Amino acid sequence: MLKLNNVNLYYGVIHALKDISLEVEEGEIVTLIGANGAGKTSILRAISGLNPCRSGEVIFKGKSLNKVPAYKIVSRGISHVLEGRRVFSNLTVFENLQLGAYIRKDKAGIKKDYETIFEVFPILKERKEQPAGTLSGGEQQMLAIARALMVKPQLLLMDEPSMGLAPIIVQQIFNIIKEINEKGTTILLVEQNANMALSIASKAYVLETGRIVLKGSAGELLVNESVKSAYLG
Template identity: 75%
Template sequence: MLKVDNLNLFYGGIHALRDISIEVEQGQIVTLIGANGAGKTSTLRAISGLEPIKSGEVTFKNEPLSKVPANKIVSKGLSHVPEGRRVFANLTVMENLELGAYLRKDKKGIKDDYEMVFDKFPRLKERMKQAAGTLSGGEQQMLAIGRALMVRPELLLMDEPSMGLAPIVVQGIFSIIQEINKSGTTVLLVEQNAHMALSIAHKAYVLETGSITMEGNPKDLLNDDSIRSAYLGE
C-alpha cells in the first residue's frame, strides 16, 4: 500500500533522513520507533508532503507522491495526526471535526462519520460546543484522531499519540488505534513508547540518527536485548 524507497531529506546542511526504506501493507499497523531526534517525525512529514525530499520515492497505492502537494495527498486517502495534536484551539470540537471533512461532499457519509467519531470518543460528544483549546491533553489527542478519521482515510499516519498523556489515557488511545485498524484503516505509527507500539504492531522498524537499523516482527524486537536496553528501559 505504502512504499518508501531510499528517502533522503535535509534541513539545510543537516542530513536528517538517510536512504530510509519502509513498506506498509494494507490492513497492518506498522510502527517506527526510535529516540528523540532519530527522524521519526521527519519521515511522516516527508510521506505526507509537508517536507520536500532530496531524493528517493514515496509511493501510495502504486502512485508516486513525491511531486504531489500536501493538500492533494489528503484527497488520495492518506491522513496525518501530527505530533502535539495541533487542534485549532479557538474553534469548537465540532468545527475541528468539520474541517477534517472539508474535502468531502457526501453529506450522509459525513453525518455517519461524526457519529462514528462520537461513538469512539464519547467525551468529544459531551464537549461538542467547547473550544478545543480548553480540552485536556487526552481529549485533544482524541479530537486530533477524530479529525483525521473524518477524511475517511485508507492510511492513517500517527505521530507520537501518547506524548504527554497519563498512562491510563495512553491505554485508551492505543485500544482505539487497534479498533480503527480492525475496522479497515491501515496505520503507520511513530511512537516513543516503544513497548506500547510494539505490543500492537504487525511490523516494526527501528530508526537511529536518520537511518533504519532494524526491522522485523515486533515480538522479536520486544525480546531483543539491544532494543530492551535502548528503548524499554531494561
C-alpha cells in the same frame, strides 16, 4: 500500500533521512521507534508532503507522491495526526471535526461518520460545543485523531499520540488506535513508548540518526536484546 525507496530528506544542510526504505501493507499497524532526533517524524513528514524528500521515492498505492503537494496528498487517502495535537483551540470540537471533512462532498456519509466518531470517542460528543482549547490533553489527542479520521483515510500517520498523557489515558488512546485499525484503517505510528507501540503493531522499524538499523515483526523486536536495552527499559 505504501513504499519508501531510498528516501533522503534534508533540513538545510542537515541530512535528516539517509536512504530510508520501508513498506506498509494494507491493514497493518507499523511502528517506527528510536530516540529523539532519529528521523521518525521526518519520515511521516516526507510521506504527507510537509517536507518533500530530496531523492528517493514515496509510493502510495502504486503511484509516486514525490511531486504531489501536501494538500493534495490528503485527497489521495492519507491523513496525518501531527505531534502536539494541533487542534484549532478557538473553534469548537464539532467545528474541528467539520474541518476534517472539508474535502468531502458526501453529506450523508459525513453525517454518518460524525455518529461513528462519537461512538468511538463518546467524550467528544459530550464536549462537542466546547472550544477545543478547553479540553484536557487526552481529549485534545482524541479530537486530533477524530478530525484526521473525518477525511476517511486509507492510511493514518500518527506522530507521538501518547506524548504528555497520563498512563491511564495512554492505554485508552492505544485501545482506540487498535479499534481504528480493526475497522480497516492502515496505521503508521511514531511513538516514544516503544513497549506500547510494539504491543499493538504487526511490524516495526528501529531508527538511529536518520537510518533504519533494525526491522522485523513487533514480536521479534520485543524480545530483541539490543532493542530491550535501548528502548524498552
